[in-house]
Amino acid sequence: MKLSLAIVALALAVPTVGFAQDLKDTTSSDQYPNTFSSGSANVSPFTQKSKRFNDWSISAGVGVPLMQSADLTSIKNGNGKNLFGYSAFVSIDKAITHAFGINLQYDRGETRQGWFNTKDAAPADLSLVGARTQYDAISLLGDINFSNLLRRVDNKSTNRWAIHGYAGVGTLAYRAYQKDANGQRLMTEVKPFKFGSMFAQAGAGLKFKVNRRIDLETRVMYVYTGDDEFDGGGAQYSAINQREEQTSDNFINATVGMSLKLGKHESHLMWHDPLQELYYKIDVLANKNQDIEVCKKGDADNDGVCDDWDRQLDTPAGARVDGAGVALDTDLDGVIDLYDKCVTVPGPVENQGCPLTTTAPPATGPVVVNEMNLEGIEFDLNSDRILPNNTPILNNAVNYINSSNGSYTVIGATDTRASEEYNQKLSERRANSVKNYLISNGVNASKLNAVGRGKKDLKYPECDPATKCPEWKNRANRRVYFEAK
Numbered sequence: 085m086k087l088s089l090a091i092v093a094l095a096l097a098v099p100t101v102g103f104a105q106d107l108k109d110t111t112s113s114d115q116y117p118n119t120f121s122s123g124s125a126n127v128s129p130f131t132q133k134s135k136r137f138n139d140w141s142i143s144a145g146v147g148v149p150l151m152q153s154a155d156l157t158s159i160k161n162g163n164g165k166n167l168f169g170y171s172a173f174v175s176i177d178k179a180i181t182h183a184f185g186i187n188l189q190y191d192r193g194e195t196r197q198g199w200f201n202t203k204d205a206a207p208a209d210l211s212l213v214g215a216r217t218q219y220d221a222i223s224l225l226g227d228i229n230f231s232n233l234l235r236r237v238d239n240k241s242t243n244r245w246a247i248h249g250y251a252g253v254g255t256l257a258y259r260a261y262q263k264d265a266n267g268q269r270l271m272t273e274v275k276p277f278k279f280g281s282m283f284a285q286a287g288a289g290l291k292f293k294v295n296r297r298i299d300l301e302t303r304v305m306y307v308y309t310g311d312d313e314f315d316g317g318g319a320q321y322s323a324i325n326q327r328e329e330q331t332s333d334n335f336i337n338a339t340v341g342m343s344l345k346l347g348k349h350e351s352h353l354m355w356h357d358p359l360q361e362l363y364y365k366i367d368v369l370a371n372k373n374q375d376i377e378v379c380k381k382g383d384a385d386n387d388g389v390c391d392d393w394d395r396q397l398d399t400p401a402g403a404r405v406d407g408a409g410v411a412l413d414t415d416l417d418g419v420i421d422l423y424d425k426c427v428t429v430p431g432p433v434e435n436q437g438c439p440l441t442t443t444a445p446p447a448t449g450p451v452v453v454n455e456m457n458l459e460g461i462e463f464d465l466n467s468d469r470i471l472p473n474n475t476p477i478l479n480n481a482v483n484y485i486n487s488s489n490g491s492y493t494v495i496g497a498t499d500t501r502a503s504e505e506y507n508q509k510l511s512e513r514r515a516n517s518v519k520n521y522l523i524s525n526g527v528n529a530s531k532l533n534a535v536g537r538g539k540k541d542l543k544y545p546e547c548d549p550a551t552k553c554p555e556w557k558n559r560a561n562r563r564v565y566f567e568a569k
Contacts (some may be wrong), residue, residue, distance in 0.1 A: 101483040105371035136469065137356050140349025143187070143340020145303070147171045151197040152306075154315035154518025155324050156215050158197045167196040167214070169457060171337055177227065178506060179353040185227040188248070195335055196217045202263040214263045215316025219278065223285060225346055243355060244293045247433050248301075251286035256309060262324075272313040284308045291343070293355055299343040301480060308334050385409075393556035407473070408556065416480055417495035430484065461518060461564045465501075468513040470521055476519065480526045481566070485532075491569045494519045496536040499561040500547055505537060511536030518564045533569075 149169045151158040153237035158167045172192030179185040200206065205215065233245040257276035261268055274281050312334035317324035345352045379390035387409055389397040393430060394409030404409040411420040417430035419437030426438035427543040458510035461474050470478070486494060496515030499506040515534035523529050543560050546551035 087235075087248055090361075090404070096438065099432070106217055128451045136349060136467075137351050138345055138349045139185075139344045139353040139355045140346045141179075141352065142150055142175070142264070142346065143177055143343040144174045144302070144474055145172070145301070145339040146460075147173075147193075147303075147337055147339030149193050149195045149307075149335050149337045149342075151195045151217075151315055151333065151335045153330055154197065155312075155317045155327045156197040156213065156315040158195060158335070160376060163198075164198045167194040167201055170534050171194060171339065173339065173341070175225075175314070177343065179227075182356045183229045185229070185354060187225040187227050187252075189223050189254075190254075191221040191223070191337075192219070195315075198263075200263075202261060202268060206265050208265050208363075210265050212264070215261060215271075217258050217314055217316055219256060219258035221254055221283065221313075222276070223252050223283075225250045225252035225285075232354070232356075246291045246293075246354070248289045248303075249287075250289065250303070250305065251284075253282060253284045254514040255281045256283040256311075257281060259313060260314060262316045262318060271316050274311070279309070281306045283497070285337075287337075295407045296350060296352070297465055299345070301341050301343060303339045303341065305339070306333060306334065306339045307337055351468075393554065395556065395560060408560070414476075414480070416477075416484060440525060455530045462559055463514055463562045463564075465499075465558075465562065468510065468517045478521055479525065480525055482522055485527050491531045491533070493563060493567045493569060494522075494534045495541065495567060496534070496564050497541045497560040497561060498539050500539045501558070506537035508536055511537055511538045514562075514564050 098445040132373060135535045138301040149158075152162070155163055155447050157164045158169065160166045170189060173189055173191045175189035177185055177187045195212075195217045197216070198201065199212040201216045202216045204214075206212070215305075228249040229246055230249055231243075253480065255276045255278075256274070258272075258274050259270060260272040262271045263269075285305050285307045287303060289301045289303035291299050291301045310332050312320050312325050312331045312333060317333075319325065320331075322461045332471070379392065381391040383389065383394070384391055384397055385394070386401065387394070387396075387403065387405045389405060389407070389409035396405070396410045399405055399409060399411050400420070400422055401419055405411055411421050411422065413424070415430040415437070417424070417432070417437050419431070419433055421427050423435030424431075426436075429439055431438040434535075447465075461477060463469070494515045496513070496518070497510035498511050498514075500507075502510075512534070513536075515536050519532050519534040522532060528559070539561075543563060544553065544557040547557050547561060
């Protein structure tokens, strides 16, 4: 039986490792397509620095084990009465995908079974036997997140509950004691990492996400020992072990515990919404030539951006636009590049975007700027990470701010999803993320102040919590912009 369990575990592990390796972006120095990229030309290296989520955690918990299938049980309607033991576990958890992980778990506990607690005095009747088993176990468990695997993603709801399934094998060491009117004695002792010490366990748990760091969980596991002597009945063919036909003493372990998620990122992979990967790649896909027509509503201004998500439906003919259909203004002077005669140098509208020329001596002091508005600094859902397409705007802002003698307020905002308290903190993080980027690239910290306005400052006010807005409007509301003081 133990050998069969080992074979099954090996058979499950091989495809799991192969599946896990295919989940990450790979790179090759050879020309693509190649066997590692599934024929894709959009291949990027996957490193610890490029991750956008945490995938390690530590879990611990305590519980009550009940001997259920044995010649001596912890349950009154079996070969014994209601007797409660104790257990504890600690595990190191690694998430492979948003729906699958592997846990290395250590269990320690004591089951109590029979007709009386071995801490109490034994009755005179020799047929009434009590037993207890102290055990230590190390196991490797597969963790399936059924909620992520099966759930229908609803972007307006907060994902706080998850159902997990566990199964795995390991090594079990124990000492089984038996007590009757003649006293207590050690009946069986099994050392760990022996061929006969293998066991299996499987079960389910319900997790609740308290915050980005802590999860609470209640779990029920069924432990299959494969050993007829685990319950303290003695040798395999003893009088006690012949009371029932089963040859495996099994128990149920009900626990409550907590998981501490490790890492610097905002979200953990097991709580990660896979659809957010789609939103993250919109900027890349928007600039690609499409072989098929995807615009159901057409492209009224013929700027290459479908009206479904075009934020500027009257773009002048010939103007270059960003992924949202807004005409580009590289130097942020209010004159779009199409009409700007000095694309990289800011200048007034009346001079076609070029600096005014004058015969007066050139100014030696800083440029005076009374107001400045930066648009287009947007964020993914539930994230304060600066997207790659924001860096050109921010780099221009560095030069713009350094050339002025004014100071600026960096304002963060969110969409209407989630609570007001959560959105307020998220908007503050977004504003500080942009502020820190500017400072790290040379802006004087005294010129900047960061504030968050949560969901009180919407670019599209019609997107209230009761209104279902298109995703591009929600994305536009998740932004940071500047105001001159």
